[in-house]
Amino acid sequence: xxEVAEKHRVVIVGGGFGGLxxxxxxxxxxxxxxxxxxxNFHLFQPLLxxxxxxxxxxxxxxxxxxxxxxxxxxxxxxxxEVTDIDATQQKVMLQNGEVPYDTLIIATGVSHHYFGxxxxxxxxxxxxxxxxxxxxxxxxxxxFEAAEKETDPEKRKAWLTFIVVGGGPTGVxxxxxxxxxxxxxxxxxxxxxxxxxxxxxxxxxxxxxLPPYPPELSEKAAQSLGEMGVTICTKTLVTNIENNVxxxxxxxxxxxxxxxxxxxxxxxxxxxxxxxLEQRAGATLDRVGRVMVEPDxxxxxxxxIFVIGDLSVYTHQxxxxxxxxxxxxxxxxxxxxxxxxxxxxxxxxxxFRYNDMGSMAIxxxxxxxxxxxxxxxxGAPAWxxxxxxxxxxxxxxxNKLIVMLQWGWNYFTRNRGARLITGEGVLExxxxxxxxxxxVASASQAAAKV
Amino acid sequence: xxEVAEKHRVVIVGGGFGGLxxxxxxxxxxxxxxxxxxxNFHLFQPLLxxxxxxxxxxxxxxxxxxxxxxxxxxxxxxxxEVTDIDATQQKVMLQNGEVPYDTLIIATGVSHHYFGxxxxxxxxxxxxxxxxxxxxxxxxxxxFEAAEKETDPEKRKAWLTFIVVGGGPTGVxxxxxxxxxxxxxxxxxxxxxxxxxxxxxxxxxxxxxLPPYPPELSEKAAQSLGEMGVTICTKTLVTNIENNVxxxxxxxxxxxxxxxxxxxxxxxxxxxxxxxLEQRAGATLDRVGRVMVEPDxxxxxxxxIFVIGDLSVYTHQxxxxxxxxxxxxxxxxxxxxxxxxxxxxxxxxxxFRYNDMGSMAIxxxxxxxxxxxxxxxxGAPAWxxxxxxxxxxxxxxxNKLIVMLQWGWNYFTRNRGARLITGEGVLExxxxxxxxxxxVASASQAAAKV
Numbered sequence: 001x002x003e004v005a006e007k008h009r010v011v012i013v014g015g016g017f018g019g020l021x022x023x024x025x026x027x028x029x030x031x032x033x034x035x036x037x038x039x040n041f042h043l044f045q046p047l048l049x050x051x052x053x054x055x056x057x058x059x060x061x062x063x064x065x066x067x068x069x070x071x072x073x074x075x076x077x078x079x080x081e082v083t084d085i086d087a088t089q090q091k092v093m094l095q096n097g098e099v100p101y102d103t104l105i106i107a108t109g110v111s112h113h114y115f116g117x118x119x120x121x122x123x124x125x126x127x128x129x130x131x132x133x134x135x136x137x138x139x140x141x142x143x144f145e146a147a148e149k150e151t152d153p154e155k156r157k158a159w160l161t162f163i164v165v166g167g168g169p170t171g172v173x174x175x176x177x178x179x180x181x182x183x184x185x186x187x188x189x190x191x192x193x194x195x196x197x198x199x200x201x202x203x204x205x206x207x208x209x210l211p212p213y214p215p216e217l218s219e220k221a222a223q224s225l226g227e228m229g230v231t232i233c234t235k236t237l238v239t240n241i242e243n244n245v246x247x248x249x250x251x252x253x254x255x256x257x258x259x260x261x262x263x264x265x266x267x268x269x270x271x272x273x274x275x276x277l278e279q280r281a282g283a284t285l286d287r288v289g290r291v292m293v294e295p296d297x298x299x300x301x302x303x304x305i306f307v308i309g310d311l312s313v314y315t316h317q318x319x320x321x322x323x324x325x326x327x328x329x330x331x332x333x334x335x336x337x338x339x340x341x342x343x344x345x346x347x348x349x350x351x352f353r354y355n356d357m358g359s360m361a362i363x364x365x366x367x368x369x370x371x372x373x374x375x376x377x378x379g380a381p382a383w384x385x386x387x388x389x390x391x392x393x394x395x396x397x398x399n400k401l402i403v404m405l406q407w408g409w410n411y412f413t414r415n416r417g418a419r420l421i422t423g424e425g426v427l428e429x430x431x432x433x434x435x436x437x438x439x440v441a442s443a444s445q446a447a448a449k450v
Numbered sequence: 451x452x453e454v455a456e457k458h459r460v461v462i463v464g465g466g467f468g469g470l471x472x473x474x475x476x477x478x479x480x481x482x483x484x485x486x487x488x489x490n491f492h493l494f495q496p497l498l499x500x501x502x503x504x505x506x507x508x509x510x511x512x513x514x515x516x517x518x519x520x521x522x523x524x525x526x527x528x529x530x531e532v533t534d535i536d537a538t539q540q541k542v543m544l545q546n547g548e549v550p551y552d553t554l555i556i557a558t559g560v561s562h563h564y565f566g567x568x569x570x571x572x573x574x575x576x577x578x579x580x581x582x583x584x585x586x587x588x589x590x591x592x593x594f595e596a597a598e599k600e601t602d603p604e605k606r607k608a609w610l611t612f613i614v615v616g617g618g619p620t621g622v623x624x625x626x627x628x629x630x631x632x633x634x635x636x637x638x639x640x641x642x643x644x645x646x647x648x649x650x651x652x653x654x655x656x657x658x659x660l661p662p663y664p665p666e667l668s669e670k671a672a673q674s675l676g677e678m679g680v681t682i683c684t685k686t687l688v689t690n691i692e693n694n695v696x697x698x699x700x701x702x703x704x705x706x707x708x709x710x711x712x713x714x715x716x717x718x719x720x721x722x723x724x725x726x727l728e729q730r731a732g733a734t735l736d737r738v739g740r741v742m743v744e745p746d747x748x749x750x751x752x753x754x755i756f757v758i759g760d761l762s763v764y765t766h767q768x769x770x771x772x773x774x775x776x777x778x779x780x781x782x783x784x785x786x787x788x789x790x791x792x793x794x795x796x797x798x799x800x801x802f803r804y805n806d807m808g809s810m811a812i813x814x815x816x817x818x819x820x821x822x823x824x825x826x827x828x829g830a831p832a833w834x835x836x837x838x839x840x841x842x843x844x845x846x847x848x849n850k851l852i853v854m855l856q857w858g859w860n861y862f863t864r865n866r867g868a869r870l871i872t873g874e875g876v877l878e879x880x881x882x883x884x885x886x887x888x889x890v891a892s893a894s895q896a897a898a899k900v
Contacts, residue, residue, distance in 0.1 A: 040595060040871045057507035059868035066639035067869075076641045079595045079871075096599050130872050145490060145529045149546050189516035191526045398859045405855060409848045418509035419517075421490045421529075422580050 007032055008344060011092055011101035013082050013273065015042050015065045018107035018309030018329035020395070025337030027072035030344065034099055036078045036092070040064055044394055046326055047403075048127055049170060052136035052263075053177035054419035055410055060403050062130065063396045082108070082273055087281040087302060103340050106273055106291075107309040107333065110324060113267035113288055120241040124262040127170060134422065136263060140178060141421050143261045144186060147193045154258075160198040161259035163246050165238050166266030167204030168211070169361040172221060174263055175202040176363040179228040181419075200229065201257065203236045203248055205266075210361060210369070212323060217369040220378040224367040238266075268324065271311055281305055286313050295351030297336055308332035314352065322354055326393070331355060362386045365411065457482055458794060461542055461551035463532050463723065465492050465515045468557035468759030468779035470845070475787030477522035480794065484549055486528045486542070490514055494844055496776055497853075498577055499620060502586035502713075503627035504869035505860055510853050512580065513846045532558070532723055537731040537752060553790050556723055556741075557759040557783065560774060563717035563738055570691040574712040577620060584872065586713060590628060591871050593711045594636060597643045604708075610648040611709035613696050615688050616716030617654030617661070619811040622671060624713055625652040626813040629678040650679065651707065653686045653698055655716075660811060660819070662773060667819040670828040674817040688716075718774065721761055731755055736763050745801030747786055758782035764802065772804055776843070781805060812836045815861065 008031045012019045015037035023035045044061040051058055069075045084093035091100045112126030125135050140162070147159035162182075164175045182198035189195070202209065202225065208218040209225075209232060222232050233250060240247035246257045270289030277283035277291055281302050284292045291299070291307040293314050299305045309329035314322050322328045335352045342349050358372030360382060368382035377385060387407065394400045458481045462469045465487035473485045494511040501508055519525045534543040541550045562576030575585050590612070597609035612632075614625045632648035639645070652659065652675065658668040659675075659682060672682055683700060690697035696707045720739030727733035727741055731752050734742045741749070741757040743764050749755045759779035764772050772778045785802045792799050808822030810832060818832035827835060837857065844850045 040591060040869070057509040057868075058872065059507040059870055062870050064639075064869050066636075070638040077639075078599070080599070130870065134872075141490060149528070149530070186516075188520040189514075189527075398856075398863070401855060401859065402852060405851060406848075409851065413848070418507075419490070419514050420509055420512050420580065422508065422584075 008102045008340075009034070009100060010103045010105065010340060011036065011099055012105045012107065013037075013092065014107035014109060014271075014309070014311075015039070015077075016045070016107060016109050016309060016329065017326045018109075018333040019105065020065070020068065021330045021333035022105050022107070022308070022337045023069060023072070023075060023333075025334050026340065027069070027075060029074070029337070029341045031074060031103075031340065033072070033075040034078060034101075035065065035069065035075060036080055036082065036094065036099070037065060038079070038081045040066065040077075040079050042068060042395060043130060044390075044399075045128070046393075047390060048130075048133050049173040049177060051130065051133035051418070052127055052174065053140065053181060054137055055177070056403060056406055057418050058130045058133065060399055060406065061394070063399060068395060082276070085273075085276050085280045087305065090304075101304075103304045103306070105306045105308060105333075105336055106277065106311060107307075107329070108271035108273040108311055110268040110270050110288075110290070110310045112264055113269035114264070115267055117241070120264070123241050123244060124165060124264040126264040127174070136174075137419070138421050138423050139261050139263075140181070141419050144182075144190065144193070144195060145421070146260070148190050149192075156193065157199075158244065158258040159260045160193065160195075161257065162198065162200045162261045162263070163257060163259045164200070164202045164263045164265055165246075166264065167202055167206070167209030167232070167234070168265060169359075171202055171204070171263075171265035172209055172225065172361050172363060174265060175200055175230045176225060176228060176367070179225070179230050180364050183229050199231065201259075202230055202232045203238060203246075204232070204234045205237050207234050209234065213359065213361075213369065213371055214376060217371055217376055217378065221361065221363055221369045224363045224369075224378075228364055228367070268310070274307075274311055277305070277307065283307070296339060296349070297332055297352055306336045308336055314354075317353055323359070325359065327357060328354055360386045360389070458552045458790075459484070459550060460553045460555065460790060461486065461549055462555045462557065463487075463542065464557035464559060464721075464759070464761075465489070465527075466495070466557060466559050466759060466779065467776045468559075468783040469555065470515070470518065471780045471783035472555050472557070472758070472787045473519060473522070473525060473783075475784050476790065477519070477525060479524070479787070479791045481524060481553075481790065483522070483525040484528060484551075485515065485519065485525060486530055486532065486544065486549070487515060488529070488531045490516065490527075490529050492518060492845060493580060494840075494849075495578070496843075497840060498580075498583050499623040499627060501580065501583035501868070502577055502624065503590065503631060504587055505627070506853060506856055507868050508580045508583070510849055510856065511844070513849060518845060532726070535723075535726050535730045537755065540754075551754075553754045553756070555756045555758060555783075555786055556727065556761060557757075557779070558721035558723040558761055560718040560720050560738075560740070560760045562714055563719035564714070565717055567691070570714070573691050573694060574615060574714040576714040577624070586624075587869070588871050588873055589711050589713075590631070591869050594632075594640065594643070594645060595871070596710070598640050599642075606643065607649075608694065608708040609710045610643065610645075611707065612648065612650045612711045612713070613707065613709045614650070614652045614713045614715055615696075616714065617652055617656070617659035617682070617684070618715060619660065619809075621652055621654070621713075621715035622659055622675065622811050622813060624715060625650055625680045626675060626678060626817070629675070629680050630814050633679050649681065651709075652680055652682045653688060653696075654682070654684045655687050657684050659684065663809065663811075663819065664821055664826060667821055667826055667828065671811065671813055671819045674813045674819075674828075678814055678817070718760070724757075724761055727755070727757065733757070746789060746799070747782055747802050756786045758786055764804075767803055773809070775809065777807060778804055810836045810839070 010031045010033045012035045041062040041064050047061045050056040066077050080094040091098050114120050143159045150156040164171045182195045186195045210218045236250045239249050274289045274291050290313045293312045297306045310324035339349045360370035362368040366380045366383050368386045370377040370382040370385050460481045460483045462485045491512040497511045500506040516527050530544040541548050564570050593609045600606040614621045632645045636645045660668045686700045689699050724739045724741050740763045743762045747756045760774035789799045810820035812818040816830045816833050818836045820827040820832040820835045
């Protein structure tokens, strides 16, 4: 083997699936790795909806990045945020200082997209971070508490109406989980309300839910959700969200639906680092700001800048762009790491090819759909496949144990221990004024007035 | 048995140990129970320091009140806050409406006390709520992250200095847990700093730590903490906390200690409901606002108002006031519930007597002290006693399983999976100005400027 200089510097931005698997793969390579992330932990996003609906705790689906990589002595973790990139001088500017690179791997992902209606965000939060999930959890469980206290039947109905916007996997998973909560888990817990009277609406703009899946599976998923009590509205566009009323348009028909809990699972937009790459490294962006990449996942004319994971748009061997899912990001991260190692040896690799193991979505207990290389599953077999795959990919062994135990326990008892309402100013937010807006007066202040 | 009217109304304020055990004990009684709490869950406070130091998640030590009491069909849970009490008309005023009572049980506990220096609070947070614990966790782990990035040796030293104010059980537990973090768990995780260089100071005003315990156990605890690397300063008073500098006075000697992480475990003050009882029901309060109660835990001249748990001061059979610990609150709650039932039958009960099973504090792995009815334990036996007792009293079976698994796993691996830095505006808070104050500019704003 050729002696390689020990100091080829690989800088990875983002500790999600793409960045983390690239870093892991480079752990034994003769390079210096710096992994930069705003957070100190890797988040297993596919299970985030279970935090939002009270099954799991944030720590169950998170692993400290330093802990995962502590054995890789060539790897440094920096908790910081990229503010700029200098592609000529080959360095990344951070909030605190700068880091030079020989190879740069960008994997900063995506966040929610409100299609130009960012003012909907406070009323209809999305689900990308731990904080997002805790906010959803707070709203979902607070809605039942508020309904229990509400005496006006119209207002009570609005507290018991849950609207999920977007019929992709996240929307389907959220709607299914809320149905299980309302119609099963919480059934015995209230005295003034019947949680079984809750309405759960899943709104989707296209003609079926789970649009990227084969139509039979969309059909199966819709059937399961229907049996669970979820009302699915397809070909339905949200045209406004204001004062906790959703305006939904289905063909020529426009309906205004009062709902205190509106959850956004509809669109994504690229991380702001995409824009930095456009301005500083000549990247081309798509409509939502994602970065177009070459067959080896580099930027055009920037052979040492890679963009992977949800932030990148890569056209698959069959001509379609790859979806923004964890397996794509993992394989891209591993591919780039291998390519960096090969290049150090003077070799190259063939273009990236995605090995599609299939896709799946969970709907509820014993209910899921899966499409594995043409074989389609639904019901209990799909549910077991989903469960196995998600446990398998949890990065740390102790998380696997805890999540298995939680799921096993929930499976037999339908219990949800993590349904805590937490956060600053918890109580005041249940006090709503006539318009359904949250009051701002602090509960402790009110008590102190005595 | 005499036929009893089905509608004697018992209102319990507070879902901590006292209130919850009273409610549980009344589940089969011929009364209507309303349990009022600001939060929707019962919190197992003795383990809160393990959330603050990254071993457990909030949900592991919390149980939804509605879930615990869902089987008690005579019991209603209200998520609300008491603003006033009318002892003449026998009703409790809430933020949303009012609730009439025949018997009122107040168990609203205590919060931190800064001895008239409430402006220390933002710099030196205390540990009473889930939010408090997450804030401590954020500060502890953020301090290591900031030290890793800091190049100035003095500032780095301040990031690696942890001061715990107060040598009671909570202070001892916090100091021990931080020592295990710095000197063991995180040892391999950083590249620029040696976490072993961290300084952990435990400040106590009296002449020994764990003052309510027998002196031999205080000695043993001090010895164990010393071996773990904690510096204990007894007879030390904190006279000021400003700009992340603690002014500590030991006799005539005054020292200023720069420290970015200052944790408050020193004093308690009564819940504001104590003051309401003073004004509305003629209660007598002690120096920190706790309520003096009769031998049957009622207020003087108010035979149907009980005050239990940390909020009450009850003079024990041996002439000493009972300490503010969970077993006292539990036994008081159970006693009051029994007394309510007996009164409905026309009977009375002898005065409350506390059955003291002993007290204990944990210091670290295999290190604890326990005093059980005169028998004193330390080291591994005390640690096993502590572990068993805490698992035993966790209210729900699934929490017991999860916590056992977490502890078992941590015991063998020293891993801490829950060391997440979460909360709004996470990243900006690591950016401190020259005075060590947190900067307010948002990280995302900075990135968006590009």
